[in-house]
Amino acid sequence: MSLTRRDFTRQSAVTGAGIALAGSVGALASAPNALAGTDAEDTADASGEQAAAGHHGVGYGPLLPDPAGLLALPAGFTYRVVTYSGRTTLESGEITPSNHDGTAAFCGPRGATLLVNNHELKGPRAGWQYPVPLTEGHVYDPAAAGGCTVVEVRPGGHVAEWVGIAGTSTNCAGGATPWGTWLSGEETEDKAGQNGMTKDHGYIFEVDPADRRANRDPRPVKAFGRYAHEAVVIDPKQGHAYLTEDASGPNGLLYRWTPPAGFRHGRGKLRTLAADAGVLQAFKCFDSGGQFVDDLSRATKIGTVYGVDWVDVPDRDAKSVSVRKQFAAGQVTRARKLEGMWWGDGGTYVVSSYARDESPVQHDGAVWFYDPGRRTLTLKVLLGVNPDPSADGAFDGPDNITVSPYGGLVIAEDGEGVQHLFGATDSGRTYPIARNELNIGTADKPEYSEFTGVTFSPDGHTLYANIQTPGIMLAITGPWKRHKR
Numbered sequence: 210m211s212l213t214r215r216d217f218t219r220q221s222a223v224t225g226a227g228i229a230l231a232g233s234v235g236a237l238a239s240a241p242n243a244l245a246g247t248d249a250e251d252t253a254d255a256s257g258e259q260a261a262a263g264h265h266g267v268g269y270g271p272l273l274p275d276p277a278g279l280l281a282l283p284a285g286f287t288y289r290v291v292t293y294s295g296r297t298t299l300e301s302g303e304i305t306p307s308n309h310d311g312t313a314a315f316c317g318p319r320g321a322t323l324l325v326n327n328h329e330l331k332g333p334r335a336g337w338q339y340p341v342p343l344t345e346g347h348v349y350d351p352a353a354a355g356g357c358t359v360v361e362v363r364p365g366g367h368v369a370e371w372v373g374i375a376g377t378s379t380n381c382a383g384g385a386t387p388w389g390t391w392l393s394g395e396e397t398e399d400k401a402g403q404n405g406m407t408k409d410h411g412y413i414f415e416v417d418p419a420d421r422r423a424n425r426d427p428r429p430v431k432a433f434g435r436y437a438h439e440a441v442v443i444d445p446k447q448g449h450a451y452l453t454e455d456a457s458g459p460n461g462l463l464y465r466w467t468p469p470a471g472f473r474h475g476r477g478k479l480r481t482l483a484a485d486a487g488v489l490q491a492f493k494c495f496d497s498g499g500q501f502v503d504d505l506s507r508a509t510k511i512g513t514v515y516g517v518d519w520v521d522v523p524d525r526d527a528k529s530v531s532v533r534k535q536f537a538a539g540q541v542t543r544a545r546k547l548e549g550m551w552w553g554d555g556g557t558y559v560v561s562s563y564a565r566d567e568s569p570v571q572h573d574g575a576v577w578f579y580d581p582g583r584r585t586l587t588l589k590v591l592l593g594v595n596p597d598p599s600a601d602g603a604f605d606g607p608d609n610i611t612v613s614p615y616g617g618l619v620i621a622e623d624g625e626g627v628q629h630l631f632g633a634t635d636s637g638r639t640y641p642i643a644r645n646e647l648n649i650g651t652a653d654k655p656e657y658s659e660f661t662g663v664t665f666s667p668d669g670h671t672l673y674a675n676i677q678t679p680g681i682m683l684a685i686t687g688p689w690k691r692h693k694r
Contacts, residue, residue, distance in 0.1 A: 267634060267638045267639075267640050267692065268283075268632060268639075268640020268641065268642075268692075269283035269284075269285070269286065269640065269642070269687070269688070269690075270283045270284060271283065271641075272641050272643065272644050274646065275646050278646050278647060278648075279645075279646055279647050279681075280643055280644070280645065280646060280647075280683060280685075281643060281644040281646050282642075282643055282685065282687070283641075283642070283687070285687050285688045286685060286686065286687030286688070287685070287686055287687065288643075288683050288684065288685045288686075289366075289683065289684045289686075290681060290682070290683060291324075291360060291362060291368055291673070291682040291683065291684050292305045292309075292326070292358075292360055292368065292370055292680075292681070292682040293305065293679075293680070293681050293682075294306060294307035294308075294309070294339050294679045294680030294681070295307070295338075295339060295679055295680075297368075297370070298370075299342065299358065299370045299371055299372065300369055300370065300371045301342065301344070301371070301372075303342040304339050305339065305358070305370060305680065306328040306330065306339050306340060306341045306342070306356070306358060306680065307328065307330065307337065307338065307339040307678070307679055307680035308328050308329045308330050308337075308677055308678065308679075308680050309326055309327070309328060309329075309661060309662055309675035309676070309677055309680040309681065309682055310326075310327040310328065310329040310380060310381050310382065310609075310661045310662060310675065310677060311326075311327040311380070311381060311382035311383040311384075311393070311394075311440070311609060311661065311662055312324055312325065312326045312327065312609075312661070312662030312663075312664050312673060312674075312675060312682070313325055313383070313384070313385035313391050313664050314664045314665065314666050314667060314673060315385070315389055315391075315418050315419065315667065316389075316667045317361055317362075317363075317418070317419070318419075319363070319364070320363070320364045321361050321362060321363045321364065322361070322362045322666050322667065322671070323359060323360070323361055323418040323419065324359070324360040324361075324362065324418075324664070324673060324682070325357050325358075325359055325360075325373055325383075325391035325393070325416050325418050326357060326358050326359075326360055326662060326675070326682060327355075327356075327357050327380035327381060327382070327383055327393055327662070328340075328341050328354075328355050328356055328357065328358065328380055328680070329355065329379055329380055329381050329396070329661075329677065330353075330354035330355040330356075330378070330379065330380070331354070331355065331378055331379040331396075331397060331404075332353075332354065332378065332379075332399075332404045332405060332406075333352055333353070333354065333404070333405035333406075334352065334353070334354040336354065337354045339680070340354035340355070341354065341355055341356035341357070341358065341372060341374075341375045341376075341377075342372055342375060343375050343376060344371075344372040344375055346425040346426065347372055347373070347374055347375050347376075347424055347425060347427060348375045348376035348427070349374065349375070349376040349377050349408065349414070349427040349429070350376040350377065350378070350406055350407050350408040350410070351376050351407065352376070352405050352406050352407045352408075353375075353376045353377055353378040353406060353408075353410065354378065355375075355376075355377045355378045355379055355380045355395070356372065356373070356374045356375040356376065356377050356380060356393075357372075357373040357374050357377075357380060357391065357393050357414075357416050358370050358371065358372055358373060359371055359372075359373045359416070359418045360682065362684070371421070373391075373416040373417075373418065373421075373424050374393065374414055374416050374424055374427050376427070377393070377395055377410065377414060377427070378395050378397045378399060378406065378410045379395050379396040379397040379410075380393045380394070380395060380396075381394060381395075381396035381438070381439055381455070382394055382396075382438075382439045382440035382441075382453075382548060382549055382550075382608075382609060383413075383440060383441060384440050384441040384442045384443070384550060384551075384552075386415075386443050386474070387443055387445040387474070388474060388475050388476055389417075389418075389419065389476070390415050390416060390417045390418070390476060391415070391416045391417075391418060392413050392414070392415055392416075392430075392441045392443075392479075393413065393414050393415075393416055394412075394413050394438030394439055394440065394441060394452070395410050395411050395412055395413075395414075395437075395438055396437045396438055396439060396455055397410050397411055397437060398410070398411045398435070398436060398437055398456075398527065398531060399411070409435065410435075411435040411436055411437065411438065411527070412429030412430060412431060412433070412435055412438070413429065413430045413433045413438055413441060413452070414427055414428075414429055414430065415430060415477075415479050415480065417476060417477075420476070423476065423477055428480045430479045430480070430482065431482075431484035431525075431526060432466065432479075432482045432483065432484060432485065432486040432487050432489070432525075433450060433452060433464075433466055433489065433525075434452070434464065434466075434489050434522060434525040434526070434527075434532055435525065435526050435527045435532070436454050436456065436461075436527060436531060436532045436533065437454050437455050437456040437461065438452060438453075438454065438455075439452075439453040439454060439455045439547060439548045439549070439550075440452070440453045440548065440549050440550035440551075440560075440609075441453075441550065442550050442551065442552040442557045443474065443552070444552070444557075444581055445552070447581060448467075448468045448472070448473075448474055449465055449466060449467055449468070449581065450465070450466040451463065451464065451465055451466075451550065451557050451559075451579065452464040452465075452466065452550075453547035453548060453549075453550055453559060453560075454532075454533060454547055455546055455547055455548055455562075456531075456533055457545060457567050458567070459533060459534065459543055459567075460504065460533075460543035460544055460545045460567060460568065461533055461543065461544065461545070461546075461547045462491040462492065462532070462533050462536075462541055462542075462543060462544075462547070463491070463492045463542075463544070463547060463559060463579075464489060464490065464491055464492070464522070465489075465490050465492070465519050466487055466488070466489050466490075467487050467488045467490070468486075468487045469482075469486050469487045472486070472487070484526065485525070488521060489521075489522045489525045490519035490520055490521050490522060491519070491520050491522060491532075491533075491536065491541045492517050492518070492519060492520075492541065492542055492586075493517070493518045493519070493520050493540065493541050493542050494515035494516065494517055494518075494542040494586060495515060495516050495518070496513075496515060496516075497514070497516075501539060501542075502515055502542050503538070503539070503542060503543065503569070504542065504543050504544060504545075504564075504568055504569050504570075505542060505543070505544035505561055505575065505577065505586075506544065506545065506561070506564040506568040506569050506570040506571070506572060506575075507569050507570055508575075508588045508591075509570060509591070510588070510591075511588055511589070511590070511591055511637060512587065512588065513587070513588040514585050514586070514587045514588075515542075515585065515586045515587075516584060516585060516586075517579065517584050517585065517586050518584075520536070520540055520541055522535065523535045544561045544564075544568075545561060545562075545563065545564045545565065545567055545568045546560075546561055546562035546563055546564070547559065547560070547561055547562075548560045548561070548562045548607075548608045548609070548623075549607070549608055549609040549610035549620075549621070550610070551610050551611050551612050551618075552612075553612030554578070554612070555580065555581075555582065556578055556579050556580045556581055556582075557578070557579050557581075558576055558577070558578055558589070558610055558612065558618065559576070559577045559578070559579060559586075560574070560575070560576050560577075560607050560608060560609075560610050560620075561574070561575045561576075561577070562574055562606050562607055562608055562623060563605070563606055563624070571594055572591060572592060572593065572594060573592040573593060573594050573595045573605035573606060573624065574590065574591075574592035574604070574605055574606055574607040574624075575588060575590055575591050575592070575607075576588075576589050576590035576607060576610065576618070576620075576633075577589060589637065590607070590618075590633060590637060592604060592605055592607070595624065595625070595626075597626075598624055598625035598626030598627065599625075599626040599627065600626070600627070601627050601644065604620075604622060604624070604629060604631050604639060605622070605624035605625065606622055606623045606624025606625065606659075607620045607621070607622065607623070608620075608621050608622070608623035608659065608660075608661065609621040609623075609660070609661050609662055609663050610663065611663050611664050611665060613632065613665065613692070614665055614669035615669070615689050615690060615691050615692055616634065616635060616691055616692040617632055617633050617634040617635050617692050618632065618633045619631075619632050619633075619642065619663050619665075619672065620632070620633060620663070621659070621660035621661055621662070621663040621674060622659065622660055623659035623660070623661070624659075626657070627644060627645075627657060628644070628645040628657045628658065628659055628660055629641050629642070629643065629644050629645075629660070630642040630643040630644075630660050630663060630672075630674055632692065634692045635692075642672070642685075643660075643674070643685065645657045645658060645660060645676055647676060647681075649678055649679070658676050658677045658678035658679075659676075659677050659678075660674055660675065660676060660677070661674070661675045661676075661677045662674055662675040662682070669689070670686060670689070671684050671685065671686050672684075672685040672686075672689075673685070
């Protein structure tokens with residue numbers, strides 16, 4: 210049953226959910242590009258130095274330079290390198306693959322933590338120095354360089370790493386399932402015969418960190434569609450899958466997959482689905498006045514709430530036309546750089562990393578929250594365009610995201626210039642957690658890789674995150690504390 214515009218307008222009138230759109234991103238975002246929220250007035254005049262210091266006491270204080278030149282952290286925090294492409298090895302003796310991306314942590318045996326780590330390697334294997342090794346029985350397409358590794362961190366610090374899946378392409382984000390597996394998304398639409406591939410790509414694959422046998426004979430979950438996948442979450446109550454698409458020309462879509470009648474999720478169940486199982490739909494938003502919203506970037510005020518309907522995808526396998534191009538103007542809502550997602554608080558947080566000329570309004574990042582019960586999408590985070598990405602203290606380009614056990618969100622930055630891990634409280638205040646200090650450019654033209662794969666250990670004591678290039682997984686520990694605001 211769809212949520213009609215009349216229903217949403219009535220609901221907005223009762224709850225006050227509908228918020229008129231007014232102003233501009235520049236006027237509504239805070240000066241240091243910090244996340245604005247219900248207390249935006251308190252932060253709108255903050256300087257970049259105040260932002261770096263943690264917004265008047267929020268957070269953990271300023272970041273201290275790292276003598277090793279890798280990761281700046283607040284006082285009292287430390288980090289450990291878990292894997293490092295080109296330096297660490299798998300159980301097989303092969304080199305840890307490069308280009309770390311989406312990651313999730315799971316409980317392992319005897320107190321260990323299991324992490325599934327995507328490797329965003331696009332195209333043929335010959336193009337990469339450290340592709341994912343073609344482990345026998347775990348290969349989808351032997352021509353492709355990407356895949357996932359499983360990293361086991363045991364009590365006492367011992368680390369082991371092995372291949373979960375190989376022969377996939379451009380494994381970017383993904384998501385953990387309620388039953389303890391990882392869904393890895395291919396951010397590509399390459400078909401067999403394109404870019405050196407021997408099979409079609411652009412699918413979701415399931416990887417079980419606890420059962421290596423379950424990962425043999427990899428099969429794409431074709432029911433979820435073929436497009437430039439980013440993240441995916443599963444509604445633990447309804448069983449729906451929500452998926453983001455990072456694409457442009459036209460901008461990508463947010464999707465919902467509804468399981469077929471009688472289907473029950475669980476380990477190994479997704480691989481049994483037929484290619485046309487269930488219903489794949491794209492979202493369509495409208496405001497409190499019932500007006501269709503063509504692009505999410507039109508929302509310029511924190512707290513904006515849209516009603517959401519879902520429109521059937523004509524050809525989910527994109528046999529001749531990309532899925533996002535199968536819809537005419539007015540049929541669906543679009544957004545630029547739909548990237549990270551994480552389930553929490555009874556719904557899913559969804560990131561739009563930035564918007565530029567291909568969008569109606571420009572911004573440097575937004576985070577939305579979809580409430581499946583109310584079928585509403587609420588703008589929680591909005592970053593104005595960063596005027597000087599090379600300067601520390603401002604945040605831009607949110608990408609991977611996780612819900613913190615200490616309240617609020619932790620976000621990996623994939624913007625221009627300086628790169629951070631930063632937190633956001635429930636009210637939208639931001640604070641720095643880490644800064645990448647590994648310069649992969651030159652002294653005259655410094656360059657810092659994005660952060661990816663931000664996730665907490667199951668016990669909440671360790672924050673894991675990756676520096677994508679060259680491919681470094683880090684474990685961060687320290688005096689974590691509850692953030693209520």
